[in-house]
Every structure is written in C-alpha cells, then in structure tokens.
Amino acid sequence: MADDDQVILLDFWVSLFGMRVRIALAEKEIKYEYRNEDLKNKSDLLLKMNPVNKKIPVLIHNGKPVCESLIIVQYIDEVWKDRSPFMPSDPYERAQARFWVDFIDKKVYLPSVRLATTKGEEQEAAKKEFFEVFEILEGELGDKPYFQGEAFGFVDILLSTYTCYFHTFETFGNFSMEVKFPKITAWTKRCMQRESVAKTLPDPKKMWEVVMERRKGLGLD
Amino acid sequence: MANSSCSDVKVLGAWPSPFVTRVRIALNIKSVKYEFLEEALGSKSQLLLQSNPVYKKIPVLIHGGKPISESLIIVQYIDEVWSSGPSILPSDPYDRAIERFWAAYVDDKIFPSMKLINTAQGEEKAAIVEQVTEGLVLLEEAFQKSSKGKAFFGGDRIGFLDIAFGSMLGWLRAIEKMGGVKLLDEAKTPGLVQWAESLCADGAVKGIIPDTEKLVEFAKILVKMKGVPLGKN
Numbered sequence: 001m002a003d004d005d006q007v008i009l010l011d012f013w014v015s016l017f018g019m020r021v022r023i024a025l026a027e028k029e030i031k032y033e034y035r036n037e038d039l040k041n042k043s044d045l046l047l048k049m050n051p052v053n054k055k056i057p058v059l060i061h062n063g064k065p066v067c068e069s070l071i072i073v074q075y076i077d078e079v080w081k082d083r084s085p086f087m088p089s090d091p092y093e094r095a096q097a098r099f100w101v102d103f104i105d106k107k108v109y110l111p112s113v114r115l116a117t118t119k120g121e122e123q124e125a126a127k128k129e130f131f132e133v134f135e136i137l138e139g140e141l142g143d144k145p146y147f148q149g150e151a152f153g154f155v156d157i158l159l160s161t162y163t164c165y166f167h168t169f170e171t172f173g174n175f176s177m178e179v180k181f182p183k184i185t186a187w188t189k190r191c192m193q194r195e196s197v198a199k200t201l202p203d204p205k206k207m208w209e210v211v212m213e214r215r216k217g218l219g220l221d
Numbered sequence: 222m223a224n225s226s227c228s229d230v231k232v233l234g235a236w237p238s239p240f241v242t243r244v245r246i247a248l249n250i251k252s253v254k255y256e257f258l259e260e261a262l263g264s265k266s267q268l269l270l271q272s273n274p275v276y277k278k279i280p281v282l283i284h285g286g287k288p289i290s291e292s293l294i295i296v297q298y299i300d301e302v303w304s305s306g307p308s309i310l311p312s313d314p315y316d317r318a319i320e321r322f323w324a325a326y327v328d329d330k331i332f333p334s335m336k337l338i339n340t341a342q343g344e345e346k347a348a349i350v351e352q353v354t355e356g357l358v359l360l361e362e363a364f365q366k367s368s369k370g371k372a373f374f375g376g377d378r379i380g381f382l383d384i385a386f387g388s389m390l391g392w393l394r395a396i397e398k399m400g401g402v403k404l405l406d407e408a409k410t411p412g413l414v415q416w417a418e419s420l421c422a423d424g425a426v427k428g429i430i431p432d433t434e435k436l437v438e439f440a441k442i443l444v445k446m447k448g449v450p451l452g453k454n
Contacts, residue, residue, distance in 0.1 A: 052326065052359060064315060071321045078314035091301040092287055098294045103275065136275065 007032035008060040010046050012039055014210055016109070017069040018057040019161040019200055024073045026196035027157070028080040070105060073157060086154040097148050100140060100155045107133045108162060115173050116165070116211045119220055127173050131180065138181045145190060152194060159184075160191040160201070167204040168211045230255040231283040233269050235262070237439050239332075240292035241280040242388040242429055247299040249425035250379060251306035263446060293324060296384055310381045316367075317381075320374065323363050324385035331356045332389055338400045339440070350402050354409065360386065361410040368412070372419040379425060387420045388430070395436035 009025065009032050011018035025032055037046055037056050049058045049065035059066045059075065066075045077086040087094050111133060114126030137159065141147055147155035166177045166188065178185040191197045215221050230248070232255050234241030248255050260266055260279055272281045272288035282289045282298065289295050300309040310317050334353045341349050367374045367382070374382040397404055405413050420426055431439075 061315075066315070066318045066322075068322055068325060071318050071325070074321070075314050075318045078317065091298055092284075092289070094301065095289045095294050095298040098297065099275075099289075099291055102291055102294065 005030075006060075006062050008035060009033070010035050010037055010043070010049065010058040010060070011056050012037050013202065014207075015056060016161045016165075019164075020069045020157055021057045021059060021072050021076070022200040023157050023160065023196050024076045024086065026200055027084045027086070027152075027194075028076060029083070030076070030080060070101065073154065077154070085151075086157065088148055088151075088153070093148070097154050100147060101158055104137070104155065104158045108159070112162065112165065112169065116168055117214055117218060117220070123173070127175070130169070130173070134181050134184065138183050141183050141187055143183070146187065152191070156187075156191060160188070160197050163188045163191065163197075164201040164204050164207050165211075168208045171208065172211070172215075229285055231258055232256070233258050233260060233266070233272060233281040233283065234279045235260050236431055237391075237436060238279060239388040239392055242391070242431075243292045243384050244280045244282055244295050244299070245429045246379070246384050246388065246426055247296045247309060249429065250309060251299060251303040253299070253303055253306075262442070292388075293328075293381075293385060296381065300381075307378050309375075309379075309384065311375065319363070319367065320380060320382040320385075323360065323374075323382050326356070326360075327382075327386045327389065331360070331386075332392075335389070335393060335396055335404070338396050338402065346400070346402075350400075350404070353404055357404060357410050357413065361413050364412045364416060368416070373416065379420065379423060383416075383420060387417075387426065390417055390421065391430045391433065391436050394433040395440060398433060398437055399440060 007025070007030055009018070009021060011021070011034060013036055022034075035043075035045075037043060039056070042054060045060075046056065046058060047054055049060055050056075050067045053067065055067070057069055057072060059072045061075075061079070066072050073086065087097055111126050111129040115123060115130050118126060144150075146152050147159070169175075170177055177188075192201075212221070230253055232241065232244055232248070234244065234257065236259065245257075258266075258268070260269060265277055268283075269279065269281060270277055272283060273279075273290045276290060278290070280290075280292055280295060282295045284298075284302070289298050296309060310320065331353060334349055334356070337349050338346060338353065363382075364374055367376075369376060371377050373379050374386070379387070393404055396402070405417060407414055421430060
C-alpha cells in the first residue's frame with residue numbers, strides 16, 4: 001500500500017468496537033490519524049461519513065468511509081494484504097473464523113454489560129449467560145495458542161478487546177477468570193505480549209473507573 | 222474446486238426460511254448440485270444438532286462431511302470454494318465493504334422490523350412501516366449507486382447484496398399482503414421494484430423464493446404453533 005494513504009479513524013476511546021479497529025491497524029502497522037468523538041456532540045464529519053447509523057468507529061481511507069467495526073477490520077485485512085493476515089487461507093478455516101467472530105460479536109457484549117452494570121437477580125442471570133458464553137469459547141480455544149491456531153487472527157482481535165474489562169467483571173461479578181477459564185486466561189497473557197494489543201488496550205484500572213462511574217450513575221453502589 | 226458429486230454437498234434447511242434461500246441461490250449461481258435435507262417444522266434432526274451444536278439452527282451447509290453455519294458465512298464460503306464460477310462478492314475491497322454494510326443493515330434493521338409489522342397494530346404499526354420504508358429508501362439509493370444502471374446490486378450479475386436482500390422478497394410480499402401495507406413501491410423505490418422483478422425471474426433464483434400465498438399460509442400455521450419465530454434463522 002502506498003505511503004501517501006490517508007487514514008483517519010473516528011472513534012471513542014472507551015469503545016470496544018473502536019478497539020478492534022485500533023488493534024487491526026496496529027497489527028498492520030498502518031499510520032493513521034485518531035480522532036476522539038464526543039458522542040453527545042457528534043462531529044459534522046462523523047454525521048457525513050456515517051449518515052445511516054451515525055456511530056463510531058468509522059475508518060476514512062483516502063476520503064472514503066468504511067463503517068461497522070467487523071466490516072472495517074475485514075477491509076483493513078483485504079487492502080493491506082501484504083502483511084500480518086487476519087484470516088487463514090483455507091476456505092473452510094476462514095468460514096470457522098468468521099463463525100467465531102460472529103459468535104463473539106453477537107454473544108459477549110450484552111451479558112458483559114449487564115454483569116458489570118446490574119445487581120441482584122438481574123446480575124445473577126447475566127453472570128450465568130456470561131459463563132455459558134465463555135465456557136463455549138474456552139472449549140473452542142482448547143489447547144491452541146490462538147483461536148485460529150498458531151497465528152493471531154481476527155477472532156483474537158475481537159475477544160482480546162474484552163480483556164481490559166476482565167478485572168471489572170471479576171470485581172463486580174465476584175469470580176475469578178483464571179479459576180473459571182484458565183485457557184482463556186493464558187491466551188490473554190499471550191495476547192498482551194503483542195504490541196498491537198498491549199498498546200491499544202487501556203489500563204484495566206481505567207475501565208474499572210468508567211464502569212464505576214456508570215454504576216454510581218445508576219445508583220448501584 | 223472441481224465438480225462435486227451431489228452427495229458431497231448437503232443443505233440442511235426449510236423451504237420458508239429466507240436464510241436457507243440465500244444458500245440455495247448461491248449454490249445455483251455456481252451450478253453446484255446439492256442434496257436438500259428438509260427439517261421438519263417443530264423438530265430438529267440429529268444431523269442438525271450435530272452439525273450446528275452452538276445455535277442448532279438452519280441453514281447448515283455440509284460439504285464433504287464438514288459443516289458451515291450462518292447464511293452469509295455460508296455464501297462467502299461458497300464464493301471462495303467454487304471460485305471458477307461467477308463471483309458473488311466483488312473483487313474491490315471497498316465495494317465488498319459496501320455490500321457487507323448493506324447486507325448487515327438488512328439483517329439488523331430491515332428484516333427484524335419487517336417481522337414486527339405482523340404483530341403490531343394501529344399507531345405502532347404505522348411507525349414500524351414508516352421505519353421499514355425509510356430503510357428501503359436508503360437501500361434504493363444504495364442500489365442506484367451500486368448497480369450503475371444495470372439490473373442488480375452486483376451490476377450485470379447477482380451479487381452478495383442481491384442474495385442477502387433478495388432472499389427476503391418472499392416474506393416482504395407476504396407481510397405486505399397480511400398487513401395490508403406497501404413496502405416496495407413505484408413511487409419511493411422504483412429501482413428496487415424493477416430489481417425485484419429481474420431477480421425473481423433469474424434462472425438461479427426462480428422457484429427458490431417461496432410463493433407469497435404459501436408463505437401466508439405458513440405464517441398462519443406458525444401463529445397456531447405459537448412461540449416459533451417467523452422465518453428466523
């Protein structure tokens with residue numbers, strides 16, 4: 001890809017969806033301009049580049065917008081295809097990778113949010129769902145170093161964003177990720193050794209503060 | 222990949238499902254022969270439970286004994302395996318991103334809202350119909366940009382978005398009929414009206430999208446059975 005590519009990312013630092021794109025860009029060593037949006041006061045550029053959903057993240061590549069985090073990550077992989085591929089080359093393995101990307105995208109977010117921002121029965125129900133989802137992921141990871149096998153890939157990009165919230169989930173959910181999900185815990189350490197992940201993910205303490213603020217706002221603590 | 226024997230490729234599905242329709246259209250485009258294993262309404266076969274243990278849902282493509290689930294993932298798999306056939310996704314990464322965006326829009330916004338029309342009433346129904354119509358107007362704009370004057374979103378050939386959205390046409394017509402509403406119309410979405418005709422007439426699609434009347438009857442059966450979602454994967 002040409003060095004005079006202009007890449008801008010419209011994002012919000014807390015966003016898990018934005019983090020996916022940031023890790024992807026870092027993996028490919030793409031230089032880009034990061035613009036943090038105020039979601040209560042969205043910029044004209046954001047509204048122009050994503051008129052349909054008006055959401056971050058939006059990748060603007062040489063003036064053309066790409067929206068929706070999963071679609072952006074695929075786009076990045078396909079454009080900058082000469083380095084660090086996110087997907088295996090075999091069609092069947094690609095279908096499996098897409099399946100797990102889709103699973104994580106559909107199944108992890110809501111129970112995670114509810115686990116962190118509710119209490120009592122609602123939280124117990126969220127915790128149960130969270131455990132069910134992570135048990136499936138623990139099983140799928142198995143003894144592989146990464147979800148797609150030997151190489152860090154699309155599935156890892158997605159799930160690794162949640163790792164900066166694990167401390168928060170453990171604290172408010174009163175459980176240990178290491179005890180319940182030892183394989184995912186080992187995988188987390190492996191991912192954090194990658195510069196793209198370590199430099200992108202905010203400090204878990206910061207995420208805890210964000211959730212604490214939210215809980216206070218909801219009158220929970 | 223070379224020609225496969227019919228037994229090599231199986232589709233676990235059900236005729237009313239628009240998600241199953243996607244898989245069948247894609248296989249037809251690639252001229253791939255397959256065995257269609259119809260799941261009985263209200264029960265799930267052992268093969269389905271084994272092939273899709275995570276969701277236990279149709280469609281599932283079983284190729285050489287290996288299962289692939291989730292309709293749009295299956296369509297992409299078909300495109301990549303039978304690469305000598307006509308392409309389903311465009312080759313340019315930006316064009317691919319646009320088609321994927323609108324396919325996700327159909328699945329996340331248009332189809333779920335369409336289904337709600339069935340059970341909504343009065344003001345709520347009018348509001349949902351308005352929402353769906355606005356979404357279809359956005360798709361009309363996308364169509365005008367993407368088709369460049371040709372018959373399909375994919376231009377001269379049926380592409381990924383044609384399949385993703387086209388598969389919904391059966392239910393769209395059935396919901397129009399049952400709800401006494403017009404979703405695709407000449408005034409607001411003339412391009413899509415023409416597109417729908419061209420798509421349904423195409424050899425790869427003919428006979429795959431179920432008849433409106435049959436779907437209306439099926440919807441009545443679903444209501445009687447209660448708790449079975451309307452055509453949802």
